[in-house]
Amino acid sequence: MHIRIYRYDPETGAQPHMQDYTIELESGDKKLLDVLMRLKNIDDSLSFRRSCREGVCGSDAMNINGRNGLACITALSTLKEPVVLRPLPGFPVIRDLVVDMTQFFAHYHEIKPYLINDDVPPERERLQTPEQRERLNGLYECILCACCSAFCPSYWWNPDKFIGPAGLLQAYRFIVDSRDTATAERLAYLDDVYRLYRCRTIMNCTEVCPKGLSPSHAIEGIRLELVRASS
Amino acid sequence: MRVFVGQRAWLLQRASALALLLFLALGAALLLVGPPLTYERWHALATSLPGAVIIVLLFAALSLHGWIGARDIVLDYIHSMPARLSVLGIIAVILFAIVIRVALTMAAHLSLVT
Ligand code: SF4
Ligand code: SF4
Ligand code: FES
Numbered sequence: 554m555h556i557r558i559y560r561y562d563p564e565t566g567a568q569p570h571m572q573d574y575t576i577e578l579e580s581g582d583k584k585l586l587d588v589l590m591r592l593k594n595i596d597d598s599l600s601f602r603r604s605c606r607e608g609v610c611g612s613d614a615m616n617i618n619g620r621n622g623l624a625c626i627t628a629l630s631t632l633k634e635p636v637v638l639r640p641l642p643g644f645p646v647i648r649d650l651v652v653d654m655t656q657f658f659a660h661y662h663e664i665k666p667y668l669i670n671d672d673v674p675p676e677r678e679r680l681q682t683p684e685q686r687e688r689l690n691g692l693y694e695c696i697l698c699a700c701c702s703a704f705c706p707s708y709w710w711n712p713d714k715f716i717g718p719a720g721l722l723q724a725y726r727f728i729v730d731s732r733d734t735a736t737a738e739r740l741a742y743l744d745d746v747y748r749l750y751r752c753r754t755i756m757n758c759t760e761v762c763p764k765g766l767s768p769s770h771a772i773e774g775i776r777l778e779l780v781r782a783s784s
Numbered sequence: 785m786r787v788f789v790g791q792r793a794w795l796l797q798r799a800s801a802l803a804l805l806l807f808l809a810l811g812a813a814l815l816l817v818g819p820p821l822t823y824e825r826w827h828a829l830a831t832s833l834p835g836a837v838i839i840v841l842l843f844a845a846l847s848l849h850g851w852i853g854a855r856d857i858v859l860d861y862i863h864s865m866p867a868r869l870s871v872l873g874i875i876a877v878i879l880f881a882i883v884i885r886v887a888l889t890m891a892a893h894l895s896l897v898t
Contacts, residue, residue: 710860746859750790753856779791 554578554588555635558599561646569646571637578629585632586613586625601650608763611698614648616642621700623763641703643712655745657699664724664742669735685731692726692771694764695719701768707751718741718758718768721749725771728778740782743775768782793852800849807842836890843886847879 554576557563561569573590582588586606593599608626617627617637624638644652656742670679702708702717710717716724724743738770749772758768814829815821829835854875862868 704845707860744791745791746790750794751860774793776791780795783791 554629556588556592557635557637557660558592558649559639559646560599562598562647562648573635574676578590580780582629584625585627585629587616587638588629589624589638600722602697609696611696614641614698614700614703614763616640616703621704621761621763623698623700626763641699643703643709644699652703654699656763657717657719658697659698660702660720661723664716664720665739666723666725666727668727668730668733669738670732670733679732681731688731689726690731691766692722692729695722695726697723698763698766701762704757704761705751705752706755706757711747711751715751716743716748718752718772721775722766722768722771725774728775737782740775740779744779749775749779793855796848797852800845800852803841803845804849807838807845810838830890831893833894840883840887840890843883847860851876851879871894 556574556576557571558574559569560572574596576588576592576595579591582591584606586603589599589601589603589614593601601613601615603625604610605612606625608623611623613624614621615624617624618633618637619642638650640646640650640652643684644657647653669739697719699719701722702719705717705718708717721743724739728736728739733739752769752772754769754773759766759770762768819825830839855872856867858875859870862871
């Protein structure tokens with residue numbers, strides 16, 4: 554298999570370049586990550602992140618043949634050769650396929666990704682009806698891999714001010730949570746040309762999410778909640 | 785008051801889009817029914833009060849929609865404040881001038897001004 558990988562080593566000071574690798578596939582090679590791990594054994598200077606190797610941790614997001622995805626759940630059989638691997642677009646590169654996620658997680662923290670409820674907690678858990686619980690589906694599954702935000706043109710242009718699809722999906726997850734009492738504050742925070750309204754409904758986020766989630770629908774949901782709140 | 789609240793612009797953008805769609809449908813209906821559109825028919829339309837009002841409203845909606853869209857593009861791509869303000873200023877002047885010009889022309893047609 555022919556793989557072309559973006560290489561950058563800040564210590565040498567050299568310009569980033571694309572490096573070609575050719576590797577024989579073995580019977581155990583099913584996903585792209587399998588091949589990357591074997592390449593790493595051959596060339597240990599190659600850097601990428603990975604942990605769970607089953608689409609749960611979100612650490613091996615990269616640009617695969619022009620599309621963001623998780624190497625661990627990308628089947629080799631679906632890839633056209635040469636397989637071109639680049640770091641997540643729009644993110645600062647630390648080394649090879651490893652990008653700096655600081656800003657991405659700063660946006661995540663900024664939307665207060667935790668339940669806010671100052672009422673006296675009940676003796677056991679805060680209960681929800683099945684319908685209330687249903688509203689969290691399609692939102693809580695996000696693994697924060699950043700495939701969506703790194704595929705969003707609006708995020709590329711204003712990564713410092715636009716929260717981006719991942720953060721907004723998470724924001725919506727707490728806005729619709731029946732146990733959360735800070736809905737008004739959350740909405741007021743998002744009513745801003747940059748934080749929320751940089752989204753132009755391009756829907757790259759929904760198209761690319763490896764978990765099949767739809768940040769653009771969550772964003773639409775936030776806009777509707779804002780309309781409801783102001784009328 | 786925060787200057788850059790997003791919701792008002794977003795709502796106005798949608799409202800003006802709806803208005804434009806309505807005007808477009810009106811225009812299409814005008815083209816499709818009745819006698820062929822001749823200069824005389826356009827003239828009659830533009831010199832009638834409802835026609836003139838609709839034309840002014842159409843350009844107002846177009847300018848408003850254009851303004852919000854242009855502002856979005858500027859916020860996306862132009863990050864230096866002086867450049868941003870100059871471009872926004874030029875766009876605002878042009879759009880405003882178009883609406884004023886159309887309004888004056890229509891008023892002249894109706895002999896409201898000479
Ligand atoms: S919404 Fe999807 S693409 Fe975006 S961070 Fe969550 S799991 Fe990844
Ligand atoms: S729908 Fe919005 S958040 Fe998603 S890719 Fe498009 S602009 Fe970005
Ligand atoms: S290694 Fe955990 S998501 Fe791919």
